Amino acid sequence: MTAEVVLPGVLADLAGGAKHLTVEAGGGTLGDLLDDLAARHPLLDRRIRDETGAVRRFVNVYVDGDDIRFGRGLATPVPDGAVVQVLPSVAGG
Amino acid sequence: MTDLLAIGTRKGLWLARSEDDRRTWTLDGPHLLAQEVAAVSVDTRGPAPRVLAGIQYGHWGPTVMRSDDLGRTWTETESGAIRFPEETGAALARVWQLRPDSADRPGVVWAGCEPHSLWRSEDGGCTFDLVRGLWEHPHRPTWEPGGGGGAVHTVLPDPASERVLVAMSTGGVYVSEDGGGAWTPRNRGITAVFLPDELPEYGQCVHKVAVDAGDPDRLYAQNHFGVFATDDAGVSWRSIAAGLPADFGFPVVASPRTPGTAWVVPLVADMERVPPGGRLRVQRTRDGGASWTESAAGLPDGSWAAVMRDAACADEGDPTGVYVGTRDGCVYASADEGDTFTLVAAHLPDVLVVRAARLP
Numbered sequence: 001m002t003a004e005v006v007l008p009g010v011l012a013d014l015a016g017g018a019k020h021l022t023v024e025a026g027g028g029t030l031g032d033l034l035d036d037l038a039a040r041h042p043l044l045d046r047r048i049r050d051e052t053g054a055v056r057r058f059v060n061v062y063v064d065g066d067d068i069r070f071g072r073g074l075a076t077p078v079p080d081g082a083v084v085q086v087l088p089s090v091a092g093g
Numbered sequence: 094m095t096d097l098l099a100i101g102t103r104k105g106l107w108l109a110r111s112e113d114d115r116r117t118w119t120l121d122g123p124h125l126l127a128q129e130v131a132a133v134s135v136d137t138r139g140p141a142p143r144v145l146a147g148i149q150y151g152h153w154g155p156t157v158m159r160s161d162d163l164g165r166t167w168t169e170t171e172s173g174a175i176r177f178p179e180e181t182g183a184a185l186a187r188v189w190q191l192r193p194d195s196a197d198r199p200g201v202v203w204a205g206c207e208p209h210s211l212w213r214s215e216d217g218g219c220t221f222d223l224v225r226g227l228w229e230h231p232h233r234p235t236w237e238p239g240g241g242g243g244a245v246h247t248v249l250p251d252p253a254s255e256r257v258l259v260a261m262s263t264g265g266v267y268v269s270e271d272g273g274g275a276w277t278p279r280n281r282g283i284t285a286v287f288l289p290d291e292l293p294e295y296g297q298c299v300h301k302v303a304v305d306a307g308d309p310d311r312l313y314a315q316n317h318f319g320v321f322a323t324d325d326a327g328v329s330w331r332s333i334a335a336g337l338p339a340d341f342g343f344p345v346v347a348s349p350r351t352p353g354t355a356w357v358v359p360l361v362a363d364m365e366r367v368p369p370g371g372r373l374r375v376q377r378t379r380d381g382g383a384s385w386t387e388s389a390a391g392l393p394d395g396s397w398a399a400v401m402r403d404a405a406c407a408d409e410g411d412p413t414g415v416y417v418g419t420r421d422g423c424v425y426a427s428a429d430e431g432d433t434f435t436l437v438a439a440h441l442p443d444v445l446v447v448r449a450a451r452l453p
């Protein structure tokens with residue numbers, strides 16, 4: 001079972017230039033998926049999560065279009081074929 | 094001989110170079126565009142100068158970048174140069190200070206960070222270890238964040254002993270005499286006007302500390318109101334603010350070669366935090382703070398921008414060079430110890446840090 005991870009351009013360089021990654025989902029959670037991603041792309045993981053494992057404050061993650069902050073966070077299930085999108089939030093100056 | 098001035102801003106890093114003993118400068122940048130560079134150091138102890146930059150990578154978190162070719166290429170430690178151990182439950186929020194130790198301790202670099210923490214590297218800044226003695230200090234839970242966040246923003250390792258001094262906003266001054274194991278507050282005489290007890294043991298908002306060139310026990314502190322000096326490594330402090338147009342400010346810089354000489358950049362406070370009357374001026378003492386003289390030549394009137402705590406520095410030249418950067422993106426350099434200033438750069442983003450180095 002796999003899921004598709006969609007990255008913004010600014011992060012694609014940390015994944016070998018790919019904006020779309022196919023990763024093993026295994027029927028697990030978003031946390032499991034990010035752990036798998038971190039094993040292959042540790043710098044990419046550090047941009048998305050801090051060293052406690054929390055998704056950074058100004059990074060938004062959507063599973064099949066739903067913001068995980070309003071769902072189950074890293075415990076959000078990632079079903080087979082899901083699309084996991086990483087986006088920078090509206091912030092900055 | 095090249096004089097290098099690293100200028101960290103809210104939106105990137107610029108490197109200014111002078112080949113004529115600091116009379117004229119050429120600007121190279123931006124490097125690390127769109128990234129906040131709050132800490133920078135130029136480590137000249139190795140075979141090639143290493144620029145370390147503590148950056149906030151936009152939405153994507155803080156990290157330490159390093160360049161061994163003066164900014165042409167940058168690398169970072171894949172797993173993170175500064176990474177809180179899992180059991181702390183903490184996450185790095187910002188790198189506030191990067192400080193190479195002495196030539197006798199090659200590879201040793203200190204970092205001061207937010208949340209309040211001190212870090213030590215033995216590999217030139219590739220990886221840092223948390224200094225547990227300060228992290229586990231019983232006072233730490235009561236160190237409040239200042240307006241910019243709660244951080245160790247000043248790290249002063251003594252080249253001749255195992256003493257390390259840190260300053261924090263808030264928290265104040267703490268000193269270790271054993272290289273970072275045990276820490277004691279050294280704030281007696283420094284005021285905390287924002288607390289009911291204005292002379293607490295700790296909790297002061299010390300903005301910056303600098304060490305005198307002639308005596309490692311003589312220190313200068315620019316406080317959140319008040320400028321202070323000590324002759325006993327912080328055991329007791331006395332006010333040296335008499336003669337200054339205002340006693341608030343962020344940086345204090347000591348000459349690395351002339352005892353008794355230091356510079357501050359006063360601001361009107363508490364609410365305004367602008368140069369008095371909109372005139373940017375540097376104040377210099379030649380006598381350890383007993384008296385101050387104003388440097389005006391080359392500095393602007395009609396300047397309403399503050400100078401941040403690390404946006405002033407001195408170089409190793411003779412005479413000493415003095416550098417000041419403002420929140421409206423101007424950088425001024427003096428090759429004559431602050432008698433006269435020239436404009437190095439204008440219209441940059443807010444200047445957060447300047448650091449000078451002499452390259453062979």
